[in-house]
Amino acid sequence: MSVQLNMTTIADDLTQDALLLDQRAQDLLFREARTANAFTDEPVTDEQLAAIFELVKWAPTAMNAQPLRVVIVRSAEARERLLPHLAEGNRAKTAAAPATALLAADLDFHDELPRTFPHFPGARDMFAGDEEGRVRTAELSAGLQVGYAIIGIRAAGLAAGPMTGFDAESLSREFFPDGRHRVLVAINMGQPAEDAWRDRLPRLPFEDVVTAL
Ligand SMILES: Cc1cc2nc3c(=O)[nH]c(=O)nc-3n(C[C@H](O)[C@H](O)[C@H](O)COP(=O)(O)O)c2cc1C
Numbered sequence: 001m002s003v004q005l006n007m008t009t010i011a012d013d014l015t016q017d018a019l020l021l022d023q024r025a026q027d028l029l030f031r032e033a034r035t036a037n038a039f040t041d042e043p044v045t046d047e048q049l050a051a052i053f054e055l056v057k058w059a060p061t062a063m064n065a066q067p068l069r070v071v072i073v074r075s076a077e078a079r080e081r082l083l084p085h086l087a088e089g090n091r092a093k094t095a096a097a098p099a100t101a102l103l104a105a106d107l108d109f110h111d112e113l114p115r116t117f118p119h120f121p122g123a124r125d126m127f128a129g130d131e132e133g134r135v136r137t138a139e140l141s142a143g144l145q146v147g148y149a150i151i152g153i154r155a156a157g158l159a160a161g162p163m164t165g166f167d168a169e170s171l172s173r174e175f176f177p178d179g180r181h182r183v184l185v186a187i188n189m190g191q192p193a194e195d196a197w198r199d200r201l202p203r204l205p206f207e208d209v210v211t212a213l
Contacts, residue, residue: 028154039192066116105184111124150162162186
């Protein structure tokens, strides 16, 4: 055990030299950032939502398409609409969360390309006739934006509890009734309660994940 701990410390010391981000920010965004399963009733404010967005909007996306669309559930009425679409195991904690972000891919993101990728006038039409490629692009880039959103929430000093345990079709229809959006991930957010954490699960090591050629 102590050998393992020493090796971890040595590895951490070595990797620190290669990182520019200060250690407090590393801990906040990565090492000490946990998936929260319980929250206090402290509200998530409009100012926090705007500040998070102003960071997350810089996420890179394919052809700068920015397909992510977000609904924030905070009112009791919206929460009542949300809960029936969730897996049973996700309901109680979501009912008690101060805010839940529904992160969806806009399957018609290509309509914005003249604005977001103006130097390539053919971009919109390229996707217009390719529904399959459009859905694939929307889900991949919006998925990347979801990852940025989790980090953005943490940067605001809040905890995030991402979930995919829901009926994606009915949930998407409930909050995006045009039928052109697909909810990818729901994220409970707020200040974590004392009993928010499950045990930290092991991560795969570098050598199992990365091949450097
Ligand atoms: C895309 C995604 C979907 C998840 N879905 C659920 C879920 O439906 N219910 C749940 O309780 N946890 C869910 N989780 C939480 C994961 O189990 C958790 O993030 C992971 O075990 C790492 O935990 P840690 O951040 O505390 O180390 C999900 C996480 C992600 C990123």
